[in-house]
Amino acid sequence: MTRPLLDTLPPPATASRKPAQILEAAYTVFLEQGFGAASMDAIAREAGVSKATLYAHFTSKQELFTAMVGSACRVYELLAAMSPPPDDLRAALMEAGGTLLRFILHPDVNKVYRSVMAEAARFPELGRMMYDAGPGQGKAHLATFFAAATERGQLAVPDPELAAEQFGAMILGHMKMRLELGLEIPSEERIERGLRSGVDAFLRAYAAPAVPTP
Incomplete structure (x- = not known):
């Protein structure tokens, strides 16, 4: 294999x-x-x-x-380099979100995930292990990024950890569910469409208040 x-x-x-x-x-x-x-x-x-x-x-x-x-989840380490946020916030989220989507939707990762899910009832520690190594790590890095962006006035995020979870859900939609059920392997066009829409929705939801002109 x-x-x-x-x-x-x-x-x-x-x-x-x-x-x-x-x-x-x-x-x-x-x-x-x-x-x-x-x-x-x-x-x-x-x-x-x-x-x-x-x-x-x-x-x-x-x-x-x-x-x-x-080892499989080392891609989440790339998110650590996102803080402090760059000037082009949308470009940074598009890059980070694209990396995450293509990782999560990759057949290899889906096989590992299914293997853990199949064993989780008998070996509950496996689920915690996978969460901590992958999604949990990604959530922590994204939360740090959103907190820094809020500190700099680029976003208005009251709860960075919740925002990190929402960001993942916005860009992923039902693509992972449909992949796991064998209904669809997301095309590159579908991934890009979900990514653009999710990033734009997130930025609208957490836009920083406009600074009044003197």
Whole structure:
């Protein structure tokens, strides 16, 4: 199984190729077998490493799954560079929103999400793990961005964390739901249309009051 999305991201800092090799194998095994059925033996075989080497880098299956999800969600780290906000607020939100949409709607990410959802009832910690590594991190970075924009008078956002959640919902609409139900794979045109409309609606909702002319 290939990892077209993950291969486009910068690799995590590491002094050894082994952790990345193990994560690639874990991606394959977890998505094929699910968290519950996957074994460290199977992951070691897929990675072509000994169990001793595997456990030297990851002490448990849960730690390995956490690392795999964190690796898949590294795109959220890009949002940290958004603060303080630039002068062109709309352009910044279009860029950040476009990055998030294309990440969330990518087939690789959808597979990871479905895998977590399928296992969440038996392993509730997996849902928290994925939220903290992905959406939770993205929400925190966006909230920081909106608070800074409000401080500079570019927006009027009383609750930055709520605004971060609303921004995601505005640009995403039903695209993720339709993808998960197998109804539609969003086209680039559909993604752009949702992005433009969502960003413009958000900016109208949280526009800073006009400064009166003397």
